Amino acid sequence: MAPSVLIIGGGMAGLSAGCFARMNGFETEILEMHTIPGGLCTAWTRKGYTFDLCIHWLCGSKPGTPLYQVYDKLGLMEGRRFHHTDSWTSVRDEHGNEITIYTDPDRLYDELIRISPEDTPFISRLCKDIKKLSRMETLVDMTILDIIRYIPYFSLMKRYKPTVHDILSEVKSPVLRNLLTAGFGWEGQSLFFPLMGLAMQGAKNAGYPIGGSLPCAKAIEKRYLDLGGVIRYKSKVTAIITEKNRAKGVRLADGTERYADYVISCADGHTTIFEWLQGAYCDDTIRGYYQNLKPFPPIVFISFGLSTDLSHIPKDLTILFDNPVEIAGVKQDTISFRNHVHDPTLYPPGKGVITTWITADYSYWDRLQYHSEAYLAEKDDVGRKVLALLCQQYPDLSERCEVMDVATPMTFVRYTGNWRGSYEGWQVTPDSFFLDLPQILPGLSGFSMAGQWVVTGGGIPGAVLSGRKAVKQMCSDFGKKFVY
Ligand SMILES: Cc1cc2nc3c(=O)[nH]c(=O)nc-3n(C[C@H](O)[C@H](O)[C@H](O)COP(=O)(O)OP(=O)(O)OC[C@H]3O[C@@H](n4cnc5c(N)ncnc54)[C@H](O)[C@@H]3O)c2cc1C
Incomplete structure (x- = not known):
């Protein structure tokens, strides 16, 4: 019988691990707490507008490059069209300077x-x-x-x-x-x-996929299902079961247990190591990473559906303030707006979508308690303040906002489980430059990790490649030659 593997998380890392595990002959089951695939690589629709959270640039989108070939194996590139931008962003200060x-x-x-x-x-x-x-x-x-x-x-x-x-x-x-x-x-x-x-x-090797992030995740999910993989939604893992220092399975929030020959966690790194495994398989080096490396900060992600054509507004625009503007307890020196004009699949004809995100204070939102009256009022206040900043630049947009949507760090925790609402794992700083964290944990066999918490810089490439690498590791543990 083929060896079996349980994969925790149906984000890009989990989907990639699932596909490669199937290609290498493993029985696979992905356990995902949400009802859709993709994790952070997602989007949501409100009143005809799609608000795309994730992909601004997908490294490896150029045909013929090694990463493209990996994506292709995962079904990500089939029929996919890319928009190639001519600018990273425009930046404007309050004195009329702009580059x-x-x-x-x-x-x-x-x-x-x-x-x-x-x-x-x-x-x-x-x-x-x-x-x-x-x-x-x-x-x-x-x-x-x-x-x-x-x-x-x-x-x-x-x-x-x-x-x-x-x-x-x-x-x-x-x-x-x-x-x-x-x-x-x-x-x-x-x-x-x-x-x-x-x-x-x-x-032209880091394009934006027309259609946005969620169709990319769904394409890999399709490939995974076509390969015969199983994915169980609404399956929230609460613990990893070990026996004699070998991972044997997982416990779910409904109290049931599932067993397999191998477990790959593609969910949040901190939760995996310190909650599900209770810190039992961790050394000073790993503990040091979690204490000293800088995660990408939590954010508030704000989206506007606007009932007007937006082709006169730059694709990406950063406003630099003389005096920082305080929003939700954080002083913002800048704010960056993203105009999704290049992807007409995201909005009705003649209309448009602008999104932005601002750095957030996790404790501030945590204190407000998810979905309390105060929390909802604060979300509304943030949305209105940010809209006012946008309308200062483009007064023609006032009265044009049909839909406003605000996702807080608590939204990120609720839907993806990422540590303190971080949106991309570890930042690339001089201390973490090109650092890969261990995918296997000291003293624990039958187990590996993948996803944005095992590579610095996060992103889809890191998630997808670490999922592939976890399967390579698993193949070597079972004495199998890795093929793909
Ligand atoms: C605003 C924003 C912009 C970004 N821009 C880009 C970009 O332009 N280019 C790029 O490459 N990347 C970008 N990223 C980063 C990219 O989205 C992520 O790094 C990548 O998707 C992470 O994938 P992952 O599978 O490692 O983790 P996740 O997406 O976090 O997936 C983890 C999965 O595990 C599931 N899970 C968690 N806990 C449990 C549990 N207890 N039980 C079961 N399932 C669980 C979650 O629901 C989730 O589906 C951006 C992200 C954001 C938020």
């Missing part, structure tokens, strides 16, 4: 020089480096050959490993420095992370 961070390095060069000719040496080097980075591909296996192919990029990794803030402090023009810092995200992350995304977008 667009173009994905084409030559166009970017002209744009940055326009703001600050005095920074020519910095700008030249940056744009040259982006050109080099655009040839970089995400590695699927870390073979010796792969590492050799990465050698040309080592010096760039070293150069851009410091934080956005540290590297951009070299920029002489304060206007350019502030606009670029706002455009490349928060200060603590390595500049390499957004720069690589920008370069891959420029190389």
Whole structure:
């Protein structure tokens, strides 16, 4: 009889693990607490508008690249069309200064020089480096050959490993420095992370899939079901059952137990290690990661369905405030709006969708208690404040908002179980640069982990590849040759 595996979580990592496990002859069952696949890779529809949470750029969307081939195996690429953006974002301050961070390095060069000719040496080097980075591909296996192919990029990794803030402090023009810092995200992350995304977008290797995130998850779910896999929704895991230091199965919230020869957890890392396994299979290194690495912060995700054409508004727009605006207990220096105009499948004809997210204080929302009157009032207040900020930029949008939707960190916890509402696992900082966390735990056999908590930078590529790697590990445990 074929060995059996229980996979916890039907997000992108769990679906990937499920497909690869089936391709390698395992009996598989995915246990997912929600009613749909995808986890964070999701979207929801309100009154004819679809609010897409996740994919802005999918690294590996270029045919022929190694990652594309993996996606293809998973059924993700079949019939999929991609939109390739010409800009990372536009950034506007309150003094009429504005730049667009173009994905084409030559166009970017002209744009940055326009703001600050005095920074020519910095700008030249940056744009040259982006050109080099655009040839970089995400590695699927870390073979010796792969590492050799990465050698040309080592010096760039070293150069851009410091934080956005540290590297951009070299920029002489304060206007350019502030606009670029706002455009490349928060200060603590390595500049390499957004720069690589920008370069891959420029190389048409990080496109946006038309239709959005949920159809991508459903495509992999379909592939999994076609391969004969089983997925059980509304199945919330509460513990991992072990016997003689081997994972034997899981306990579900309804009290039932399910057993298998192997267990892969593709759900939240903190819950897996410290709750379901009660910290029994953890050493100082792993504990240290969970104490010291920086997760992506929790967010409030706000969506607007607008009854007007939005083609006059930039695709991505970041507003930089002179004085931070306080929203839900957090002072926001910037706010970034995303106009989904490039995907007409998300809104009725002649209308449009704008989404944004702001950093949140987890404790603030936790204290309000999910769905209490105070919580609902605060959600409404946040939505209105953010809409007012948008209408300050585009007064023609006032009176045009037909639907407003606000998802808080508690929404993220409820629907995906991610630790303190984090939306993408670990940030890439100088301390966690290209760090992979262990997928197997010390002292526990018959078990491995996958998903955004075992790779820094999170994202769909990390989730999908770690699911594949967990199956490779499982094959090796059963003495099977990994095939796909
Ligand atoms: C706003 C936003 C923008 C993003 N943009 C991008 C982007 O542009 N490109 C990109 O590549 N990535 C992006 N990401 C990140 C990407 O969505 C995630 O990193 C990736 O989807 C994580 O997949 P995962 O399977 O590891 O985890 P998850 O998606 O969290 O999946 C975990 C699954 O486990 C299930 N689960 C949890 N607990 C239990 C339990 N007790 N029992 C049973 N099931 C359980 C959950 O319901 C969920 O389905 C973005 C994310 C967000 C929120």
